[in-house]
Amino acid sequence: MDMINKVSVIGLGKLGSPIVATLAERGFATHGADINEHYVTCINNGEAPVEEPLLNEMLKKNKELIQASLDVENAVYTTDATMIIVPTPSEENGEFSTAFVKEALKPIAKAIAKKDNFHVIVLTSTVLPGASESEIIPVLEQLSGKKCGVDFGYCYNPEFIALGSVVKNLLNPDFILIGESDQKSGELLEEFYKRYCENNPPIKRMKIVNAEITKISINTFVTTKISFANAITQLCDVIPGGNVDEVTSAVGLDSRIGLKYLKGGVGYGGPCFPRDNRALARVYDNFDLEHSIAKATDQINQKHAEFLVSKITKLIPEGGNVAILGLSYKPNTPVIEESQNIIVAKKLVEKGYSVTAYDPLGVENAKHILNDINYTYSVHECVKDKDVICLMTLWEEFTNLEPEDLSTDGKKPYLIDCWRVLDKDKFSNKVNLIQLGVN
Numbered sequence: 296m297d298m299i300n301k302v303s304v305i306g307l308g309k310l311g312s313p314i315v316a317t318l319a320e321r322g323f324a325t326h327g328a329d330i331n332e333h334y335v336t337c338i339n340n341g342e343a344p345v346e347e348p349l350l351n352e353m354l355k356k357n358k359e360l361i362q363a364s365l366d367v368e369n370a371v372y373t374t375d376a377t378m379i380i381v382p383t384p385s386e387e388n389g390e391f392s393t394a395f396v397k398e399a400l401k402p403i404a405k406a407i408a409k410k411d412n413f414h415v416i417v418l419t420s421t422v423l424p425g426a427s428e429s430e431i432i433p434v435l436e437q438l439s440g441k442k443c444g445v446d447f448g449y450c451y452n453p454e455f456i457a458l459g460s461v462v463k464n465l466l467n468p469d470f471i472l473i474g475e476s477d478q479k480s481g482e483l484l485e486e487f488y489k490r491y492c493e494n495n496p497p498i499k500r501m502k503i504v505n506a507e508i509t510k511i512s513i514n515t516f517v518t519t520k521i522s523f524a525n526a527i528t529q530l531c532d533v534i535p536g537g538n539v540d541e542v543t544s545a546v547g548l549d550s551r552i553g554l555k556y557l558k559g560g561v562g563y564g565g566p567c568f569p570r571d572n573r574a575l576a577r578v579y580d581n582f583d584l585e586h587s588i589a590k591a592t593d594q595i596n597q598k599h600a601e602f603l604v605s606k607i608t609k610l611i612p613e614g615g616n617v618a619i620l621g622l623s624y625k626p627n628t629p630v631i632e633e634s635q636n637i638i639v640a641k642k643l644v645e646k647g648y649s650v651t652a653y654d655p656l657g658v659e660n661a662k663h664i665l666n667d668i669n670y671t672y673s674v675h676e677c678v679k680d681k682d683v684i685c686l687m688t689l690w691e692e693f694t695n696l697e698p699e700d701l702s703t704d705g706k707k708p709y710l711i712d713c714w715r716v717l718d719k720d721k722f723s724n725k726v727n728l729i730q731l732g733v734n
Contacts, residue, residue, distance in 0.1 A: 297375075297412075297413060297483060298375070298483070298486065298487070299323075299375045299376045299415065299483055299484070299486070299487040300323065300324065300375055301323065301324045301325075301326070301373065301374040301375050301376075302318050302323050302324075302325050302326070302374055302375065302376050302377070302378060303325075303326045303327070303328060303367075303370040303371050303373070303374040303376070303377045303378070304318070304325060304326070304327045304328070304370075304377075304378045304380060305327075305328050305329070305367055305370070305371075305377060305378065305379045305380065305381060305399050305403070306329060306379065306380035306381040306382075306399070306420075307327045307328075307329040307331065307334040307335065307338055307344060307363065308329075308331075308334065308344075308345060308380070308382075309345050309347070309458060309461070309566075309630070310380050310419070310454060310456065310461065311327065311329070311378075311380040312327070312334065312337075312338060312343065312344050312345055312347075312350060312354070313347055313350055313456075313461040313462050313465060314378060314380065314419075314454075314465060315327045315338060315354070315361055315363070316350055316353040316354045316357065316361075316462065317353065317462060317465045317466055317491075318491070319353070319354075319357035319360040319361045320353050320356070320357055320466070321466070321490065321491050321493075322360070322490075323360070323491070324360050324374075325360060325361050325362075326361075326362050326363070326364070326369075326370040326373060326374055327361065327362070327363040327364075327370070328363065328364055328365065328366060328367045328369075328370040329363070329365070330365065331344075332365065334363070335363040335364060335365055336363075338354065338361060338363035339361075339362065339363050341354050341355040341358040341361075342354060342355070346628065346629050346656060347458070347459070347461050347462065347628070348459065348460065348462065348627055349462040349463070350461075350462060353462065366402075367399065367402035367403060367406075368402035368403070368405050368406045369406070370406075371402070371403050371406035371407070371414070372406040372409060372410060374414075375412075375414065375415070376414065376415040376416075376417060376483070376484075376487070377403060377414065377415070377416050377417065378417045378419055378452075379396060379399055379403070379416065379417065379418045379419060379420060380419045380420055381395040381396055381398075381399050381420055382395050382420070383395065383396060383420045383421055383422055385570045385573070385574070388577060389570070389573040389574050389576065389577035390423055390574060390577055391421060391422055391423050391426070391570075391574060393422060393426055393430050393431065395420075396418070396420060396422070396431060397430070397431070397434055400431065400434050400435055400438065401438060403416065403435070404434070404435050404437075404438030404439040405438070405439070407435070407439040407441055407446070407447050408438075408439045408440055408441065410447075413446070413447060413448060413479070414447045414448070415447070415448040415449070415450060415480050415483050415484060416435065416447060416448065416449045416450070417449075417450045417451075417452045417484065418431065418449070418450070418451050418452065419452055419453055419454055420453075421453055421510055421511065421567070421571065421574075422451070422507060423507065423511075423574060423577075423578060424504055424507040424508045424511075424578060425504055425507065426507065427449065427451050427474070427503045427504070427507065428503055428504065431449075432449055432476065435447070435449065443476050443477075444476045444477035444479075444480070445477075448475070448476055448477055448479060448480025448483065449475075449476040449480060449503070450473050450474060450475050450476065450480050450481065450484050450503075451473075451474035451503045451506045451507055451510075452471070452472065452473050452474070452484060452506075453472060453506070453510040454468070455468060455469065455470075455472075455513065457625070458565065458566075458625065458627075458628040458630050459625055459626055459627030459628040460627065466491075466492060466493045466494070467492065467493055467494040467496075468492060468494070468496050469496060470496050470497040470498065470499055471485075471488045471492070471496055471497070471498040471499065472499055472501075472506050472509055472510065473485065473498065473499065473500045473501070473506065474500075474501055474502060474503035474504070474505065474506025474507060475500055475501075475502075475503065476503060481500045485498050485500065510571075511571045511572075511574055511575045511578075512575065514567055514568055514571035514572065515571060515572045515575045515588070515589050515592065517556050517568065518563055518568045518569075518571075518572045518592050518593075518596070519588055519589075519592045520555075520556045520557055521556050521558075521562070521563045521568075521596070522562070522563075522591075522592045522595040522596050522599070523557070524539070524543055524556070524557050524558055524559045524560075525559055525560070525562055525595065525596070525599045526595055527539055527542055527543060527546075527559055527732075528559030528560070528599075528731060528732035529599070529602055529732075531559070531732045531733065531734060532606070532731060532732050532733070532734055533734060534734055535734055536734060537732070537733065537734040538732070538733050538734075539559040539715075539731075539732030539733065540559070540715060540732070540733075543557045543558060543559060558714075559731070559732045560713050560714045560731065560732075561599075561603070561635045561636065561687050561688070561713050561714075562596040562597075562599040562600055562635040563596055563624075563635070564624035564625075564632065564633040564634040564635050564636075565624045565625065565630060565632055565633060565634075566630065566632045566633070568633075569593070569596070569633045570633075572589050572592055572593050573589070573593060575589045576589040576590050576593070596635075599635070600635050600638045600639050600642065601642070603635075603639055603685075603711075603713070603731070604639055604642045604643060604646075606711065606731070607639075607643065607683055607685060607711065608643070608646060608648070610682070610683050610709045610711075610729075611648060611682050611683050612682055615648065615649075615682035615683070616648065616649035616650070616651065616680075616681050616682055616683075617643055617648055617649070617650050617651070617681060617682065617683045617684075617685065618650075618651050618652070618653075618677045618678045618681040618683070618684040618685065619636060619639065619640050619650060619651070619652040619653075619668075619677075619685050619687060620652075620653060620654075620674065620677060620678075620684065620685065620686045620687060620688065620690075620693050621636050621653075621654055621657075621686065621687040621688025621689075621690060621693065622634060622636050622637060622640075622652055622653075622654035622657035622658065622660075622661045622688070623636070623654055623656060623657035623660075623688055624636070624688075625688065625689070626688055626689045626690045626691065627656075627690075628656065628657075629654075629656035629657045629659070629660050630657070630660070631657050631660045631661050631664070634657075635687070636652075636654075636687045636688060637661060637664065637665055639685070639687070640652060640665060640668055641665060644665075644667045644668060649669070650667075650668040650669065651668065651669040651670070651671060651676075651677050651681065652668055652669070652670055652671070652677065653670070653671045653672065653673065653674060653676065653677035654688065654690070655690050655692055658670050658672065674692065674693070674696065674700055674701070675700065675701075675702050678701050678702065678703060678708070679702050679703070679704060680703070680704045680706065681703070681706075681708050682706070682708050682709070683708060683709045683710075683711065684701070684708055684709070684710040684711070684726065685710075685711045685713065686710065686711065686712050686713055686714070686716070686717070687713050689714055689716065693716075694714075694716045694717075696717060698721060698722050698724065698725040698726075699725075701722075701725050701726060703725065703726065707725070707726060707727060708726055708727070709726065709727045709729055710722065710726040710727065710728050710729065711729045711731060712728060712729065712730050712731065713731045714731075715730040715731065715732065715733065
């Protein structure tokens with residue numbers, strides 16, 4: 296039986312470079328390709344082109360099994376399977392664009408046209424249901440002159456990862472999702488994952504379109520749990536004696552629900568959750584079906600930022616100022632895309648308040664889209680002489696704060712702990728600690 300031993304990865308960004316690193320870690324010869332020369336140079340030097348825990352060490356350790364180049368066609372020609380991990384940005388209407396995928400298909404198809412052996416094309420980038428069979432496979436067949444399922448195979452195989460833990464998520468996934476054009480392609484990819492994954496996860500194979508639906512359905516379900524928890528947070532915040540953690544920790548024990556993502560705090564953000572939710576709503580609209588859950592989830596998420604802004608402004612004196620601890624949408628990543636923290640900061644500025652922010656990795660990215668606030672490079676600087684401090688991202692630096700870390704110059708400011716990680720009694724002499732979702 297044929298086996299996938301050499302893999303090409305097209306796209307070396309936030310997901311592509313960790314895939315290259317983990318493939319090599321598991322013993323696969325890997326050829327990465329990208330039009331970004333900086334990414335290619337970094338990979339060849341055994342250096343991480345993006346910020347991600349464990350990535351740099353893994354690339355350096357497995358440098359001998361990795362090569363990177365600008366030559367997509369050669370990368371495909373010299374390998375057994377190709378993973379396409381290029382951006383599929385959201386259009387204004389919420390749909391995903393396949394323009395970058397189609398551009399990558401040109402050199403891929405050229406390579407396939409020259410190959411005698413069966414090559415498996417694996418699309419990891421998120422696309423709308425139906426896109427593979429209506430847009431992508433026809434382009435591959437037309438440009439290569441070969442038949443999908445006969446001369447080459449195609450699988451839709453999205454990853455379910457979270458920035459800040461990509462390496463761990465890739466090697467130890469909850470399950471593997473494979474949408475296959477034909478049985479041989481699915482079998483090859485399944486056998487590959489049995490060697491690649493460390494945890495022997497379940498592997499679910501199905502029609503391509505069903506895998507495409509599954510991908511955005513999962514992210515919508517997760518965001519629905521987050522928005523539900525945040526709706527309970529708002530309720531517990533105003534009802535005397537309310538405590539969101541007591542409620543959600545009990546609700547999550549029901550086996551029909553589960554505890555994961557059922558945690559009230561700051562709304563969801565990042566490059567996947569918001570757009571996947573909106574995309575699924577758009578798909579329903581395209582078929583004249585109503586999907587109130589996806590739309591309501593998105594609305595609750597947006598209004599949760601407004602709820603937090605309202606809570607902050609009630610505590611600020613006239614002419615007062617606010618410190619925001621955390622700009623990235625989650626810890627261990629510099630990504631600020633659709634970050635609720637950025638939205639809150641913007642709304643506070645619009646209301647005329649002075650805002651100062653600090654994030655261990657996200658400051659430089661934030662400066663590109665939010666230039667009306669003050670940036671600092673330490674907690675000490677950020678909270679100095681502030682009226683309200685808002686702890687928004689669960690960076691370890693913030694969760695391990697001690698009262699003496701807060702230089703408040705004799706003031707006793709309010710500190711809103713959005714995730715309830717600080718001990719109220721411990722900080723009582725230094726700040727007026729308010730736990731979001733606790734009345």
